[in-house]
Amino acid sequence: MIYSVTHATTFTYEPAVRESVMEVRLQPRSDGPQHCLTFELEVSPSANIMQYRDFMGNTVHHFDIAGSHAQVKVIGRSTVEMQPVTPIDFAAAGNWYDLDRTIDSASANEDYWEMLLPSQFAKSSDRLDDLAKELQCQRRDTPLALLTELNQAIYQSFDYVPNSTSVDSPIDHALISRQGVCQDFAHIMIALVRPLRIPCRYVSGYMFHRDEAREKKDRSLEGASHAWIEAFIPSLGWTAFDPTNNLIGADRHIRVALGRDYADVPPTRGVHKGEAQSALSVAVTVSPSDAPPPEQLPPTLVIHSRPIQPRSNRIDHEQQQQQQ
Numbered sequence: 219m220i221y222s223v224t225h226a227t228t229f230t231y232e233p234a235v236r237e238s239v240m241e242v243r244l245q246p247r248s249d250g251p252q253h254c255l256t257f258e259l260e261v262s263p264s265a266n267i268m269q270y271r272d273f274m275g276n277t278v279h280h281f282d283i284a285g286s287h288a289q290v291k292v293i294g295r296s297t298v299e300m301q302p303v304t305p306i307d308f309a310a311a312g313n314w315y316d317l318d319r320t321i322d323s324a325s326a327n328e329d330y331w332e333m334l335l336p337s338q339f340a341k342s343s344d345r346l347d348d349l350a351k352e353l354q355c356q357r358r359d360t361p362l363a364l365l366t367e368l369n370q371a372i373y374q375s376f377d378y379v380p381n382s383t384s385v386d387s388p389i390d391h392a393l394i395s396r397q398g399v400c401q402d403f404a405h406i407m408i409a410l411v412r413p414l415r416i417p418c419r420y421v422s423g424y425m426f427h428r429d430e431a432r433e434k435k436d437r438s439l440e441g442a443s444h445a446w447i448e449a450f451i452p453s454l455g456w457t458a459f460d461p462t463n464n465l466i467g468a469d470r471h472i473r474v475a476l477g478r479d480y481a482d483v484p485p486t487r488g489v490h491k492g493e494a495q496s497a498l499s500v501a502v503t504v505s506p507s508d509a510p511p512p513e514q515l516p517p518t519l520v521i522h523s524r525p526i527q528p529r530s531n532r533i534d535h536e537q538q539q540q541q542q
Contacts, residue, residue, distance in 0.1 A: 220255070220507040221472060223424055225294045225443065227486055231494040234288040240488030241280040243422065243475040244294030249275075250456075251301040252473060260293040276475040276483065292486065297507055303469040311362035312452025320452050321415065330417035330450060337478035340408040340420070345393040349375075355410050362451050365459055366466060368410060372403050373464035378437040380542050385484075400438050400445045400462040401480055401541040407447050407461050408479065417450040421458065422483040422541060423474040426504045438462045441502050442542035443485055446471060472504065480541065 225244050246254040259267060265281035272278050283290060312320075321330050336342060349355075353371045358364060377397040389405045392398030408418045425444040427436050438444050438460075446460040446468065458468030465471075475483035 219300045221298050221300065221426060222503075222505055222507045223294075223296045223298060223472065224501075224503045225424075225485070226501045227292045228499040229290040230497045230499075231288050231490075231492075232496075233492075233494055234286045235490040235492035235494050236286055238283040238287065238290055238488060238490040239280070240283075240290070240292070240486060241278050242292055242294070242486050243276055243278055243483055244292075244296075244485060245277040245279070245474065246296050246298045246423070247276065247473050247475070250473070251303055253299045255297045255299055257294070257296040260291075260295070262289075262291045263287055272482075274476045274482065276477070298472050300469075300472070303467050306362070306454065306457065306467055308362060310453050311360055312454075313360050314357055316452035317361050317450075318415065320450075321417070332478060333417040333419045333450070334412050334415060335478075336409070336412070338481040339389065339405045339479040340412065342409060342413070343388070343390050343393070345390050346406070346409055349393060349406070350410055353410070355414070357414055361414075361416055361449070362454070362457070364414075365411065365416070365449050365451070365457075368407060369459045369461050369466060370464050372407055372461035373437075376403060376406075378462060380439050380442075385480075399542045400460075403461040404445045404447050405479055407459065411449060419448050419456070420477050420479045420483065421446050421448055421471075421473055421475075422477070422480070422485065424472040424502060424504050425460075425463075426470040426472070426506075428470070436463045439542040442500060443474075443502055444471070445480065445541040448476070485541075 244259065245257045246252065248254045259279055261267060261281055263283050265283050267279050267281045269277065269279050324330055353368060355368060375396065376392065379397040380399060382397045383391050383399060383402055389402060389409060392402035392406065404420055408420060411418050422443065422445055425438055427440045446458055448456040448458050451457050458471060459466055460468065477483040
């Protein structure tokens, strides 16, 4: 299957700001069962776009828009070929002994330690400890069986409510309200399993939503980027779990970036000079490349505004788009 993806982001400012410096992670990866066939990035106002790979091998584009501007528009367009995902063989998955042996004997090129340690958004708290007890999150059965159970438990225990948390919300916000978005659920699952010595990483990307009349309805929001996790399982390698939709294997998931948590892989991140009220608009479409152009969905809006302050040379942080 070949998918066409369009990810459009618009920042608006009132009054206009001065120089903007931004980096984006919008280009799908080419590894595992997927291959990015084409990618183009359009930036307005026009800017010289540079490219590099970060420590996880994600493609990062960055640019600098000089001068005064009231809007920045960033559009990423890609086509991605997805090979069929092999069904998970539960009988072939290793046990806890196999997992420990693999981690302890890993070479420098297979270092799992970064994905075993607490990170900015995936770390312990009293409320997380309470959830771990509630879900009996401990070494039992096999790593795969436990991960499958936790994936379903998070799906059943939390309501999916778009915009119920913010881009920088700690997991306690979702734990208290028992609601959140894919970013929250991925962080919660990562924070639950890393203390069990299961390497676990955050995945930023997109999900293709099938025809709801023929398939089970997905909870995640169509028209936005998506997030899930990958856990390392002996004999199977890195395996995808989507607690937002209670899916395993990720046969409809397009991977863009890997990291310890969201802080490593925001789709957009940057700074600008000048005080302004600002708004962020995001619209994402994912469709089979041979299908008619998809209906344009309303943008997912995340508004961030603040009172106008006296002009200064202080650099203000740009908004980041939350993964819904």
